[in-house]
Amino acid sequence: ESVINRIAAGEIINRPSNALKELLENSLDAGATNISISVKDGGMKLLQIQDNGHGIRTEDLPLVCERFTTSKLKVYEDLSTIQTYGFRGEALASISHVSHLSITTKQADSECAYKANYADGKLVPAKPGGSCEPEPCAGNNGTILVAEDLFYNIPSRKSALKNSRDEYNRIFEVASRYAIHNAGVAFSCRKIGAPKTDLNTLQGATSITNIRQIFGAKIASSLVDIEHSNDHYAFQFKGLISSASHEMHKSVFLLFINHRLVDHTPIKRAVESLYTSVLPKASRPFIYLDLQIKPENVDVNVHPTKREVRFLNEDTIVAAIVDCIHKKLMSTSN
Ligand code: ADP
Ligand code: MG
Numbered sequence: 236e237s238v239i240n241r242i243a244a245g246e247i248i249n250r251p252s253n254a255l256k257e258l259l260e261n262s263l264d265a266g267a268t269n270i271s272i273s274v275k276d277g278g279m280k281l282l283q284i285q286d287n288g289h290g291i292r293t294e295d296l297p298l299v300c301e302r303f304t305t306s307k308l309k310v311y312e313d314l315s316t317i318q319t320y321g322f323r324g325e326a327l328a329s330i331s332h333v334s335h336l337s338i339t340t341k342q343a344d345s346e347c348a349y350k351a352n353y354a355d356g357k358l359v360p361a362k363p364g365g366s367c368e369p370e371p372c373a374g375n376n377g378t379i380l381v382a383e384d385l386f387y388n389i390p391s392r393k394s395a396l397k398n399s400r401d402e403y404n405r406i407f408e409v410a411s412r413y414a415i416h417n418a419g420v421a422f423s424c425r426k427i428g429a430p431k432t433d434l435n436t437l438q439g440a441t442s443i444t445n446i447r448q449i450f451g452a453k454i455a456s457s458l459v460d461i462e463h464s465n466d467h468y469a470f471q472f473k474g475l476i477s478s479a480s481h482e483m484h485k486s487v488f489l490l491f492i493n494h495r496l497v498d499h500t501p502i503k504r505a506v507e508s509l510y511t512s513v514l515p516k517a518s519r520p521f522i523y524l525d526l527q528i529k530p531e532n533v534d535v536n537v538h539p540t541k542r543e544v545r546f547l548n549e550d551t552i553v554a555a556i557v558d559c560i561h562k563k564l565m566s567t568s569n
Pocket of ligand 1: 288
């Protein structure tokens with residue numbers, strides 16, 4: 236049974252950046268305004284995330300790494316209306332199956348923090364022979380999650396991830412996109428060790444400040460905003476798009492649906508072909524889109540960690556996005 240769980244977990248958490256995405260969403264769900272990420276060896280040796288969110292109740296610590304355990308879903312019917320990022324309770328369970336995981340957490344009304352260690356969904360002792368009980372310790376309000384030796388027990392997965400620089404870049408990409416979308420939340424991302432220790436902080440008050448820091452002033456200054464809402468189909472979006480005045484060499488899409496970073500190929504294709512047909516020379520788009528859809532219209536049957544999502548009325552919504560961008564490009568290009 237444990238091997239099957241491990242394989243399933245390795246499908247859900249398939250690389251460090253994808254573990255980070257789940258952990259970031261948990262921190263944001265917990266109301267964090269400060270999130271620090273530390274990474275060793277591309278996240279394979281160590282992936283640590285510290286937040287100042289509301290923390291985990293001590294009595295919940297034995298449960299948080301069990302599959303389908305979530306504090307975000309009280310009754311089954313909530314599945315259709317749930318607003319938070321997480322709703323399946325699979326992320327921590329999966330991470331605990333494929334790494335050495337510890338959680339240190341303190342709620343504001345608790346006198347001290349508690350540290351718990353996990354393997355295969357369950358509490359384990361810090362040292363062999365010790366007690367499984369979470370241990371009281373000093374700590375700030377909030378939660379520190381440490382995942383070490385990712386995929387130590389899945390050699391095939393581990394050997395597929397050899398390039399720690401590449402993995403770090405993916406981690407930074409995920410962190411920076413969440414920083415753009417959650418302007419006002421302070422993010423830092425620290426790479427520990429070889430070839431050098433690096434610290435990147437992103438704490439702009441607006442999305443554009445963070446975009447400028449990550450993508451440069453040239454792109455940031457070419458952006459114009461779009462906004463649209465449709466009551467009949469219950470969706471709305473806003474965003475920032477590169478205008479005719481700037482040519483990008485590579486397209487960049489930052490797409491958030493209901494505050495979750497996702498991929499959506501039909502939107503990407505439609506927008507790319509719009510830019511190619513409307514703008515002079517082969518202009519590539521920079522698109523940051525914040526799309527909100529009625530939660531029950533998003534297909535929850537697609538696995539939560541698959542980046543590609545599906546939703547109802549796709550054609551209508553894609554057409555509205557293309558139309559809105561088209562109008563904006565036309566009005567700014569002269
Ligand atoms: P989900 O996010 O789908 O509920 P997870 O496996 O990601 O499932 O997390 C399990 C539970 O652990 C969450 O429902 C939440 O109660 C708790 N949790 C995880 N990370 C944090 C955090 N950083 N701060 C507070 N609570 C957390
Ligand atoms: Mg979660």
